[in-house]
Amino acid sequence: MSESDVIIAKDQTMPTGQVSLIARSAILIASLVFVLMMAVGLLLRSVQGGFVTIAPDMFYKLMTLHGVGMVGAAGLAGFAVMWYFLNKYVALSKAMFLAFLGTFLIGVVVIIGSIMIGGFGGAWTFLYPLPVQSGGVWEAQAAILFLVGLLLIGVAFLLGYLDVGRALIKEYGSLAKSIGWPALFGNAEAPPPTIVASTAVTIVNVIGTVAGAAIILMSIFNAIAPTFSVDALLAKNLTYFFGHVFINASIYMTVMAVYEIVPLYTGRAWKSSKIFLIGWTITLFMVMAVYPHHLFQDLAMPPWLLVAGQIGSYVSGIPVIAITTLALFGYLFKSGARWDLSLSLLVLGVFGWAGGVIPAIIDGIISVNKVMHNTMWVPGHFHFYLLIGMVSMAFGFMVWIGRQGTASAFRGVEKLSFAAYVIGGLGLVAMFLISGANSVPRRWAEHLVQWQSYSQLATVFAVITVLGAIAMLFYGIAGAAKTATKT
Amino acid sequence: MALARMGHNAFLIGGFALWLFLVLPGTTDILEANLPSHFLVQLPLLALVGWLLGCDPRIGRVFRTADWNRYGITGLVLALLALLFWMIPRSLDASLIDGCMAVAKYFSFPLLVGLPLRLSWPAAPFFVKGFLQANLLSMIVFLAWLYHAAPVQLCNSYLREDQLLLSQFLIKIFFVLSVIFAFKPIFGFSPTRILSRVSEQFGQHLVRYQDGHS
Structure with a gap:
């Protein structure tokens, strides 16, 4: 142990043994998928940049794989983080987590089969009627297989959330109590931040899963019997309600790593203040109410709903993100925290989450959206808060859980890897946003020569990001291996 | 004790009375006259008959303690399979024109849906x-x-x-x-x-x- 080494923050109340092993395994699987899908993303950008040539149908297959893989891995990583920390406060079932993971992985295999063997390339959003109107590129069976895979993943998450709900109700009596309403509207003691956030996530994701299952069932039936047509606007509403809630919930779950790990560095407990409780209660409703901002280009939507979506988009960023970010500043300020890779990744994650919302809010303005929504601006905003935000927090958790209690320091090579991830990630996001601002369309397999310079620069940044991510995965695996040897 | 027995019998009597009411020709004519009342009134009420029968602890005791219905799984699967069959529009249609199917509906909803649900749900x-x-x-x-x-x-x-x-x-x-x-x-x-x-x-x-x- 050298002088620069510090003991990585550890809390004796943190779950150990099988709980830790299960969470470590899940976060490593998710991180491995992140890195693999980043490599796929790098390939996509290099195709758009003209560096590599692949057939357009392969491009769309890879784009679908990248999207669904990232969303699935985000859900898995978030759930692993939430499940691990929830075990501090409530008794969760390990068997249910394994049932969740098993069903999830079966769903993943089915989806990969539908894409790589069946040729499905209708994007992860499976927006009706594209899955069943492929123009002969893939058969209806491939679309059905893809949808069945999504359904299995939905079932997996439903099982997981039901167990979380059961445990919260058993410990606190009701979800109203575990989200902190008696403390908010009375003088009861507030539950810990992880409990509050978990409750909000459980409620919204169970509702989202019901909506998702309904539209997936309709789409499957429509693929089998095409004369039973689905109303395209209804399909889009249900799909984006489910998709919006799911991906936001994955960020909300991962931010629990910040609530639980940062206090170990600062020595200041993250408290469930009234402002915090208000934020999560508002988020509970806002995350479900703002999904119409995905439908601004659908002129048949009721105008009041679109206006509500725009106002909601402005407001929804404030409660949790602003409160979490400001609180993080407060907790870090003059705390004497010793910076290491895990803490740096967690703080970077909060920055990415908060920063990514800014281009999202800009795109959430109806007049801007009409011009920008089908441009690279949109992947710009979601890569900002997923790549820099959510994934950074997941990596931070992965590194921390493997190292807690051991002697380590923020070594030079780690700083370099971290810098690569930050510079690569921000550069990639900037290229998406700049391309979007210059009206470069998204989801196009082939780009005009005039657009290619953006993609070429993005490819360079993507290479740097992937290298940084591989290094993070290596640190995660090394930490897990060390812990396994120790135990 | 006598009061409790009367209460138990009330479920049985109530269930049978409701079933008799539902299979009366006049009632079936009214409830089966249109699809919503057939689907949303008659079928749930037939299931309610089974539910009421299951409220009698004498019947419940036999099933709840049974090894083959742990956590109510067997009963719930049975109820779901029966529902699956009756959810198909063709089955519902057949019950209106085929006497056997009609009899199957009047018996299967109480005995294969309502009763197993009542006996298995609390254990699930x-x-x-x-x-x-x-x-x-x-x-x-x-x-x-x-x-x-x-x-x-x-x-x-x-x-x-x-x-x-x-x-x-x-x-x-x-x-x-x-x-x-x-x-x-x-x-x-x-x-x-x-x-x-x-x-x-x-x-x-x-x-x-x-x-x-x-």
Whole structure:
């Protein structure tokens, strides 16, 4: 142990043994998928940049794989983080987590089969009627297989959330109590931040899963019997309600790593203040109410709903993100925290989450959206808060859980890897946003020569990001291996 | 003891009385006259017959302690399979024109849906209950869409307008059931507790009022 080494923050109340092993395994699987899908993303950008040539149908297959893989891995990583920390406060079932993971992985295999063997390339959003109107590129069976895979993943998450709900109700009596309403509207003691956030996530994701299952069932039936047509606007509403809630919930779950790990560095407990409780209660409703901002280009939507979506988009960023970010500043300020890779990744994650919302809010303005929504601006905003935000927090958790209690320091090579991830990630996001601002369309397999310079620069940044991510995965695996040897 | 036995018998008598009422020719004519009342009134009431029979602890004791119905799984699977069969429009249609199918419906809903549900539901773990409730909600939306989107008349006995009406009712039922299912997990008590408190308070007011006037 050298002088620069510090003991990585550890809390004796943190779950150990099988709980830790299960969470470590899940976060490593998710991180491995992140890195693999980043490599796929790098390939996509290099195709758009003209560096590599692949057939357009392969491009769309890879784009679908990248999207669904990232969303699935985000859900898995978030759930692993939430499940691990929830075990501090409530008794969760390990068997249910394994049932969740098993069903999830079966769903993943089915989806990969539908894409790589069946040729499905209708994007992860499976927006009706594209899955069943492929123009002969893939058969209806491939679309059905893809949808069945999504359904299995939905079932997996439903099982997981039901167990979380059961445990919260058993410990606190009701979800109203575990989200902190008696403390908010009375003088009861507030539950810990992880409990509050978990409750909000459980409620919204169970509702989202019901909506998702309904539209997936309709789409499957429509693929089998095409004369039973689905109303395209209804399909889009249900799909984006489910998709919006799911991906936001994955960020909300991962931010629990910040609530639980940062206090170990600062020595200041993250408290469930009234402002915090208000934020999560508002988020509970806002995350479900703002999904119409995905439908601004659908002129048949009721105008009041679109206006509500725009106002909601402005407001929804404030409660949790602003409160979490400001609180993080407060907790870090003059705390004497010793910076290491895990803490740096967690703080970077909060920055990415908060920063990514800014281009999202800009795109959430109806007049801007009409011009920008089908441009690279949109992947710009979601890569900002997923790549820099959510994934950074997941990596931070992965590194921390493997190292807690051991002697380590923020070594030079780690700083370099971290810098690569930050510079690569921000550069990639900037290229998406700049391309979007210059009206470069998204989801196009082939780009005009005039657009290619953006993609070429993005490819360079993507290479740097992937290298940084591989290094993070290596640190995660090394930490897990060390812990396994120790135990 | 005698009072308790009378209470038990009340469930049995009530169940049989309801069943007899439902199979009376006049009642069947009214309830089967249109698709919504057939689907949303007659079938649930037939299931309620089985549910009432299951409230008799003498029947319940036999099933609840059975090894083959641990966590209520066997009973729930049985009920789901029976429901699966009757959810197919063709089955419903056949029960109107085929006497055997009609008899099968009148017996299978109480005995294969209502009774197993009553006997198995309390034993089912939280996640099984939650999963089935979530699944039911998704299926209601799916069925509403199915009856709405059907390009043809699905049943010989009912017009397409009936299908559209059923679809609208199903959407309303979806919202009502969503609130009912979510109420207890969120607030920690069943919505029926509010009703019982209200009726309790009403009763107390009534007693006070009567005392005041006597």
